[in-house]
Amino acid sequence: QSALTQPASVSGSPGQSITISCTGTSSDIGGYNYVSWYQQRPGKAPKLMIHDVGTRPSGVSNRFSASKSGNTASLTISGLQAEDEADYYCSSFTSSSTLVFGAGTQVAVL
Amino acid sequence: EVQLLESGGGLVQPGGSLRLSCTASGFTFSTYAMSWVRQAPGKGLEWVSSIKRNSGSTHYSDSVKGRFTISRDDSKNTLFLQIHSLGVGDTALYYCTRAAGLIDPFDHWGQGTLVTVSS
Numbered sequence: 001q002s003a004l005t006q007p008a009s010v011s012g013s014p015g016q017s018i019t020i021s022c023t024g025t026s027s028d029i030g031g032y033n034y035v036s037w038y039q040q041r042p043g044k045a046p047k048l049m050i051h052d053v054g055t056r057p058s059g060v061s062n063r064f065s066a067s068k069s070g071n072t073a074s075l076t077i078s079g080l081q082a083e084d085e086a087d088y089y090c091s092s093f094t095s096s097s098t099l100v101f102g103a104g105t106q107v108a109v110l
Numbered sequence: 111e112v113q114l115l116e117s118g119g120g121l122v123q124p125g126g127s128l129r130l131s132c133t134a135s136g137f138t139f140s141t142y143a144m145s146w147v148r149q150a151p152g153k154g155l156e157w158v159s160s161i162k163r164n165s166g167s168t169h170y171s172d173s174v175k176g177r178f179t180i181s182r183d184d185s186k187n188t189l190f191l192q193i194h195s196l197g198v199g200d201t202a203l204y205y206c207t208r209a210a211g212l213i214d215p216f217d218h219w220g221q222g223t224l225v226t227v228s229s
């Protein structure tokens with residue numbers, strides 16, 4: 001199972017919006033609505049930000065939103081803040097009853 | 111408060127074995143699926159293995175199938191990962207995670223236990 005494809009890095013200025021893409025296949029992202037996004041700050045464990053394509057867990061800022069179209073999922077961060085600097089990973093359930101992560105995207109706030 | 115505490119990591123020679131443990135607290139352990147996710151130094155997340163609640167079905171990534179065995183002891187609220195035939199590619203921080211079910215997201219993560227494979 002190959003890793004989902006994410007851009008290595010995305011950057012934006014405070015207040016701007018950025019979007020991170022996550023591309024898979026019909027055997028993972030395209031076949032199921034079980035896409036999640038995780039935020040990982042340096043030296044910390046990952047934190048769940050989005051699940052089931054576009055659902056935010058309680059306590060996650062509504063500046064984070066996500067969607068899916070075909071084999072590609074997207075995470076959008078609106079009103080970018082310094083605290084959003086982190087690595088972001090997408091993940092998807094697969095047709096083999098396994099899980100696959102994306103390679104990760106480093107978000108920089110300029 | 112949900113807590114997941116991993117242990118058992120360390121320095122091991124290539125070809126060696128190790129057993130990782132994850133002690134859970136703050137929730138009804140037996141009603142959740144549990145998984146291991148690893149992260150090599152400076153690299154991304156890699157799903158390793160999952161086990162359904164009530165010691166149900168187990169699932170493994172292709173990279174560890176046949177070498178790793180996931181298990182759980184619900185009476186002790188503990189998740190295990192038995193690792194054999196370790197290679198340098200297995201060097202990573204191993205996270206214990208919780209999910210409602212196999213298809214559900216990892217809503218809680220431990221802080222990880224570091225496995226280093228080196229001669």
